[in-house]
Amino acid sequence: MTSAERLARVALSRLTEPGDPRFTKLVAELGGASLHGMLLRQEDSHGMLTDVAARLGSTDPERELDRADRLGIRFVIPSDPEWPSQLGDLMNAPELHQRGGPPIGLWVKGPWRLDQLGASVAVVGSRSSTTYGDQVSSEMGAVLVRHGAPVISGAAFGIDQAAHRGAIAMEGPTVAVLACGADRAYPAAHQSLIDHIAQHGAVVSEAPPGCAPTRIRFLARNRLIAALSRGTVVVEAAQRSGALNTASWAERLNRQVLAVPGPVTSAQSQGAHDLVRRGVATLVTNAHEVLEMVGGVGEHLLESPQEPLTVRDRLTLRHRQVLDAVPVAAGVGTDSVARTAGLGIVEVRSALVHLEKTGLVEQDGVGWRLGVLGRA
Amino acid sequence: MTSAERLARVALSRLTEPGDPRFTKLVAELGGASLHGMLLRQEDSHGMLTDVAARLGSTDPERELDRADRLGIRFVIPSDPEWPSQLGDLMNAPELHQRGGPPIGLWVKGPWRLDQLGASVAVVGSRSSTTYGDQVSSEMGAVLVRHGAPVISGAAFGIDQAAHRGAIAMEGPTVAVLACGADRAYPAAHQSLIDHIAQHGAVVSEAPPGCAPTRIRFLARNRLIAALSRGTVVVEAAQRSGALNTASWAERLNRQVLAVPGPVTSAQSQGAHDLVRRGVATLVTNAHEVLEMVGGVGEHLLESPQEPLTVRDRLTLRHRQVLDAVPVAAGVGTDSVARTAGLGIVEVRSALVHLEKTGLVEQDGVGWRLGVLGRA
Known part of the structure; x- marks a missing residue:
C-alpha cells in the first residue's frame, strides 16, 4: 500500500512549481502528509498557499503514480533508500532566482539508482558550443566515468550532450536532469539520446510526467544538477548562461566549481574565464584534475606530471x-x-x-x- | 671626466658573469670602486673572487666606454638619473639558478630612458608559439602601449617578437632585454627588429658589448625582464621554458604574475594554465585586465562589462x-x-x-x- 506521505508528495509535486521555496522548505521540515493535511484543513494562516489548497481536489495521486509506472517512471522521496541524501544541502543554501530548498520528490526513469551517484561530476556549458568545447566535454565525460565518476548534465545541445555522449561511449553511468517531465524529450532532437540515458542511466525531473519545460523549471533544474554532484565543471559558457547559473548553485552548496579555459578570442570561453578570475572556479585542464578536486581524500591524488629527463x-x-x-x-x-x-x-x-x-x-x-x- | 665608480663598474661588468650574486650583491652594498680597490689590493679573504682579481689588469674601462659609445651604447649605473630604481628589489629577492642581485650596470642602446618605464609590462612566452599565441601577444603589446605601458620582452622568436611588433605597430615604446651584448642581434633573424627597437625604444643588456648569449646569460636576463616591469604576462609557455623562469622571478620580486589561457588541447598553453592552477598567476584575457593589475590605484579600474539589457x-x-x-x-x-x-x-x-x-x-x-x- 502506498504511504500517505508518498501520496501527499505526489499531489504537492503536481500542484507546485519545482523549487518554489514556499513549499519545498515547508515539506522538508514538516513532511508532505502533514503539509497536505494543513492545506486540506485550510490552516494556512498567511494565506500564502491558498492557490494550491484550492486545487488539492483536482489531483489523484494514486492515478498519477499508476500512470508514471506505466511510463517506467518511479517517484523517489526522502524516506526511500534511493533518495540522494546530498540534496539535503539545499535546505540551508541561499535561494537564487526565487528557487531553493530540496525537491518534494524526484521523478526518475532508468536503472541507475540515485543513491549510487558517489563522486559524480556535473559537466555543463553552452548550448552553442564550439568544436573545441564539444571535444573537451566528451573527453571529460569519457575519462570521468572510466574512473568511476557518474556524469550528470542537462541533455541540452552543445556541451551537455557531448558530456553525456562521452560517458555513453565508455558505457559509463550518466544522468540527465530535465526541466520537463521525465517522459518527455527536450530538446526534441535529443529524443534518442534521452531514451538511451533512460535505458542505461537515469533521467530525472522534479516536475511530474507531462510537464513542459519553462524558464522557472530550467532554473530549478540547474540547482538539482549542482546539488546532486560533488562538483560542477563549466566547459564553455557565454556571459549569461544556464551553466553559470548551475555554477552559482554549486558555489552556494559548497560544491567544487571548476572551469575549463579556452582561447581568449572565443566568446564561448568568456564565462569560464570569468569564473576563474572572480575566484569562484578552479581552472582545470583535464578530467584527472577534476577527480583530484571532487574525489575523497587521497582517492585521486594527482601525480605532478613527471617531466622526462633531458640530456x-x-x-x-x-x-x-x-x-x-x-x-x-x-x-x-x-x-x-x-x-x-x-x-x-x-x-x-x-x-x-x-x-x-x-x-x-x-x-x-x-x-x-x-x-x-x-x-x- | 669619467668617475672612478663608473670605470670600476665597467671593469667588473666585463670580468664577471651577469647576475653572479657573489659580485652583484657586493657591488650593490660596497659600491663598484670600493670592491675594485679591494680586489686590486687582494683583500678577498675568502679567495672567492681571485679569478676576477687576477684578470683586473686585462681590462681597459676607458677604452670599453669609448668603444661602446661608438656603437651608440651607454653604460647606466645606479648613480645615473636614468637608473631604473625598481632594480633595487633584486637585492632582497631570493636567488634562482645561482643568479641574483641588482646588475652592476646596464648597457643600453636607444632613445628610451630606463627611468621612464613607469607601469611597464613584460610580455613573454614560448619561442615555438602558435598562431593564436602570436595574435594574443601582438594585440596585448599594441593595447598596452596605447594605454601608456611600455612593453618589455626578450626579442626571441614567437611570443616575444609578437609583443614587440604589436607595440611597434602602435609606435609605442618597447624595450628588448638581451642575453648577448646590446650591439649584437640574437636570434640573428631578428636583426632588423632589434635595430628598430634600438632606434625607437631601448635595447638593454647586463653583458658588455660583444658578449655571446649563453644559458647563464639567458637566466640572468630573465630576472632583469621581471625586475624592470610591474608585471609579467605569460602568453604561451611549455612546461619547461624561459617564460616560466621569468614568471618565477616576477613572483620572487612581488611583481604581478599574469597568464593568458588557451585551449587545454594546446601544449603551448600548459605552462600558463599551470601557473594559474598553482595560484602563482592571475588569469588575464586581455590588456585591460593586465592594466588593472599593474596600474597605480584607480588608474585602470576596469568597468565590469556592462551586459546589454535584453528584451x-x-x-x-x-x-x-x-x-x-x-x-x-x-x-x-x-x-x-x-x-x-x-x-x-x-x-x-x-x-x-x-x-x-x-x-x-x-x-x-x-x-x-x-x-x-x-x-x-
Missing part, C-alpha cells in the same frame, strides 16, 4: 657548468668558455670534447657553440 | 512572471500558464497578448509557447 639533466654538474658557458650562436675559443665558466682550461677542454660527442656542443670555424641538442 | 530585462515584473511560465517547446493553454505562474487568468491573458507583440511568445496549434526572442 642536460643527465650531465655531471661540472659538464653542465661548461655547457652553460657555451654561446648559442657564433663559436668562441676554449679559453673564452673557461673564463665564462670560471673553470680551468684543461678541464674545460675535456668537458667540451665529451659534450661534442653527445651533440650538445659543436665547433664552427671560430670555436665552440651549442649544438642542435644543446639548443633544444 | 526580457525591460519587461515589468508581472510580465516576466508570466513569460517564465510559458513552455519552451509545445504550446499550452492560457489556464495552464496562469496556474504555473500562480496568477489570475485575465491578467495572464493580457500579459500574453503583450508578450506576443514583442515576439517573446507565440501560439502554435495548441496554445502558448516561447517565441524566437523568448528562447534566446
Whole structure:
C-alpha cells in the first residue's frame, strides 16, 4: 500500500512549481502528509498557499503514480533508500532566482539508482558550443566515468550532450536532469539520446510526467544538477548562461566549481574565464584534475606530471657548468668558455670534447657553440 | 671626466658573469670602486673572487666606454638619473639558478630612458608559439602601449617578437632585454627588429658589448625582464621554458604574475594554465585586465562589462512572471500558464497578448509557447 506521505508528495509535486521555496522548505521540515493535511484543513494562516489548497481536489495521486509506472517512471522521496541524501544541502543554501530548498520528490526513469551517484561530476556549458568545447566535454565525460565518476548534465545541445555522449561511449553511468517531465524529450532532437540515458542511466525531473519545460523549471533544474554532484565543471559558457547559473548553485552548496579555459578570442570561453578570475572556479585542464578536486581524500591524488629527463639533466654538474658557458650562436675559443665558466682550461677542454660527442656542443670555424641538442 | 665608480663598474661588468650574486650583491652594498680597490689590493679573504682579481689588469674601462659609445651604447649605473630604481628589489629577492642581485650596470642602446618605464609590462612566452599565441601577444603589446605601458620582452622568436611588433605597430615604446651584448642581434633573424627597437625604444643588456648569449646569460636576463616591469604576462609557455623562469622571478620580486589561457588541447598553453592552477598567476584575457593589475590605484579600474539589457530585462515584473511560465517547446493553454505562474487568468491573458507583440511568445496549434526572442 502506498504511504500517505508518498501520496501527499505526489499531489504537492503536481500542484507546485519545482523549487518554489514556499513549499519545498515547508515539506522538508514538516513532511508532505502533514503539509497536505494543513492545506486540506485550510490552516494556512498567511494565506500564502491558498492557490494550491484550492486545487488539492483536482489531483489523484494514486492515478498519477499508476500512470508514471506505466511510463517506467518511479517517484523517489526522502524516506526511500534511493533518495540522494546530498540534496539535503539545499535546505540551508541561499535561494537564487526565487528557487531553493530540496525537491518534494524526484521523478526518475532508468536503472541507475540515485543513491549510487558517489563522486559524480556535473559537466555543463553552452548550448552553442564550439568544436573545441564539444571535444573537451566528451573527453571529460569519457575519462570521468572510466574512473568511476557518474556524469550528470542537462541533455541540452552543445556541451551537455557531448558530456553525456562521452560517458555513453565508455558505457559509463550518466544522468540527465530535465526541466520537463521525465517522459518527455527536450530538446526534441535529443529524443534518442534521452531514451538511451533512460535505458542505461537515469533521467530525472522534479516536475511530474507531462510537464513542459519553462524558464522557472530550467532554473530549478540547474540547482538539482549542482546539488546532486560533488562538483560542477563549466566547459564553455557565454556571459549569461544556464551553466553559470548551475555554477552559482554549486558555489552556494559548497560544491567544487571548476572551469575549463579556452582561447581568449572565443566568446564561448568568456564565462569560464570569468569564473576563474572572480575566484569562484578552479581552472582545470583535464578530467584527472577534476577527480583530484571532487574525489575523497587521497582517492585521486594527482601525480605532478613527471617531466622526462633531458640530456642536460643527465650531465655531471661540472659538464653542465661548461655547457652553460657555451654561446648559442657564433663559436668562441676554449679559453673564452673557461673564463665564462670560471673553470680551468684543461678541464674545460675535456668537458667540451665529451659534450661534442653527445651533440650538445659543436665547433664552427671560430670555436665552440651549442649544438642542435644543446639548443633544444 | 669619467668617475672612478663608473670605470670600476665597467671593469667588473666585463670580468664577471651577469647576475653572479657573489659580485652583484657586493657591488650593490660596497659600491663598484670600493670592491675594485679591494680586489686590486687582494683583500678577498675568502679567495672567492681571485679569478676576477687576477684578470683586473686585462681590462681597459676607458677604452670599453669609448668603444661602446661608438656603437651608440651607454653604460647606466645606479648613480645615473636614468637608473631604473625598481632594480633595487633584486637585492632582497631570493636567488634562482645561482643568479641574483641588482646588475652592476646596464648597457643600453636607444632613445628610451630606463627611468621612464613607469607601469611597464613584460610580455613573454614560448619561442615555438602558435598562431593564436602570436595574435594574443601582438594585440596585448599594441593595447598596452596605447594605454601608456611600455612593453618589455626578450626579442626571441614567437611570443616575444609578437609583443614587440604589436607595440611597434602602435609606435609605442618597447624595450628588448638581451642575453648577448646590446650591439649584437640574437636570434640573428631578428636583426632588423632589434635595430628598430634600438632606434625607437631601448635595447638593454647586463653583458658588455660583444658578449655571446649563453644559458647563464639567458637566466640572468630573465630576472632583469621581471625586475624592470610591474608585471609579467605569460602568453604561451611549455612546461619547461624561459617564460616560466621569468614568471618565477616576477613572483620572487612581488611583481604581478599574469597568464593568458588557451585551449587545454594546446601544449603551448600548459605552462600558463599551470601557473594559474598553482595560484602563482592571475588569469588575464586581455590588456585591460593586465592594466588593472599593474596600474597605480584607480588608474585602470576596469568597468565590469556592462551586459546589454535584453528584451526580457525591460519587461515589468508581472510580465516576466508570466513569460517564465510559458513552455519552451509545445504550446499550452492560457489556464495552464496562469496556474504555473500562480496568477489570475485575465491578467495572464493580457500579459500574453503583450508578450506576443514583442515576439517573446507565440501560439502554435495548441496554445502558448516561447517565441524566437523568448528562447534566446
